[in-house]
């Protein structure tokens with residue numbers, strides 16, 4: 001029997017403005033979709049370079065489907081390892097400046113599988129307080145002790161590293177670009193601490209790959225830092241699906257043998273491999289794409305600041321705009337939608353109570369007209385929602 005407590009819990013979420021619902025949309029371009037018959041500007045996508053609709057990415061993917069079919073049909077260790085997996089892994093290694101890499105069926109699987117393979121009971125993980133849920137879940141799954149350090153706080157981490165010697169293996173793990181706050185980890189300091197305290201350093205470049213660095217190698221490339229484990233996803237700027245871990249061949253061999261999310265899950269589909277491969281090649285050939293992204297980001301930030309909004313950070317292409325309490329946050333996001341712009345609210349428990357925010361994410365594919373529409377929607381919503389915390 002389905003226990004009544006489950007329904008009670010749902011009702012409680014609804015009462016506290018915390019109930020989440022799915023919206024079904026039909027994309028018409030990288031920057032717009034149709035929702036309930038209306039064209040909406042998408043200001044929430046992680047398709048940062050708009051490559052989901054790039055002709056070369058689409059054509060290469062079609063060719064691969066014609067040749068390889070749809071699903072991979074088995075896990076990589078059975079019969080699911082395709083030559084194009086190897087080709088993609090070589091391309092990733094190239095942009096990540098690493099010896100080799102391994103692809104997983106998602107970024108979530110890459111994080112949970114990798115962390116839980118590398119450390120276990122008797123080991124310790126030092127984890128940034130605002131790390132992505134997939135890192136947190138990987139840490140919990142590993143059964144290592146987890147020591148959380150304050151967000152981006154190297155001094156706090158250094159203090160906490162005094163406990164390092166009580167354990168066998170140790171791992172420091174962090175996002176590079178934080179998906180909610182859009183700020184960036186101090187990678188050089190983290191690398192130094194990892195070396196001094198004999199820890200592995202793992203970074204999650206989900207929001208940085210394709211966007212930062214001359215080759216699109218992420219913040220590790222732009223900051224010239226080589227972590228031991230360089231993880232990321234194919235699902236954001238690379239406009240596909242899947243995750244990867246780049247690093248040494250020892251790391252790769254270890255994960256092939258020990259990462260349960262790699263071993264016991266069907267291989268990445270040929271279509272996903274093809275689109276990620278094509279996206280990486282398009283990024284390499286077109287630095288203009290990244291330039292356009294930054295131009296659009298600057299336009300939207302300037303406009304929001306002129307309207308009086310408080311931008312929580314300006315460090316990356318992700319622009320979080322403070323709204324305040326949960327109810328106002330939900331109302332603000334609904335108002336934006338009424339004005340033809342989709343920008344969901346991030347609220348407790350994803351962020352602290354009372355600090356709900358809309359996360360504005362424009363891409364290289366947004367036009368000036370799209371950006372004007374976003375700014376107009378913010379201006380109108382500000383007039384309707386009473387408690388917005390302005391700058």
Ligand SMILES: Cc1ncc(COP(=O)(O)O)c(C=O)c1O
Pocket residue numbers: 106107108109111132134175179204206207233234235241242243
């Ligand atoms: C920082 C970070 N890591 C990992 C993931 C998981 O990646 P994927 O969507 O490919 O499972 C995400 C995506 O939501 C993310 O933002």
